[in-house]
Amino acid sequence: MSDKLDDFLKELQDKIYDDTIKDYGQKAFERWRNPSHMRPMENPDGYGRITGPCGDTMEIFLKFENESVGAASFQTTGCGPSMICGSLAAELALGKKPDEIKKITNETILETVGGLPEDDQHCALLAVNTLREAVDHYTKQKIQRIDDTSEDDLYGG
């Protein structure tokens, strides 16, 4: 590539980054550039998958250790803000028990990232709803296991 083209592309990238920081803030920009916990997980204990009204789909995976989240990750087909919100939802779930996770709201995510433009705030709701679905899935599985164990005890299985 010629130096001129390199310079042009660098300038263009800098402009996009500057505009993103201006519109979304430094914290959101850094999270967008490095969305931690963005990966699938095999055999999660809790799994949520929701398609929002915008048509984007988010998945959240949880692994529990002693009733608290030991590992969390997410995937999204959606926009940059959905990456930011999914990453924060996974991070905020770490170390928490199911009832503590239920207290995480879309507001929690928005406050943690320092706010998002109004048009992107629904992305935080998608992340939180998906996180709750993952916790519900874990809780239902746990209840099912307890039921199965009780039946085994009852019938000597």
Ligand code: FES
């Ligand atoms: Fe769909 Fe952001 S626009 S999750």
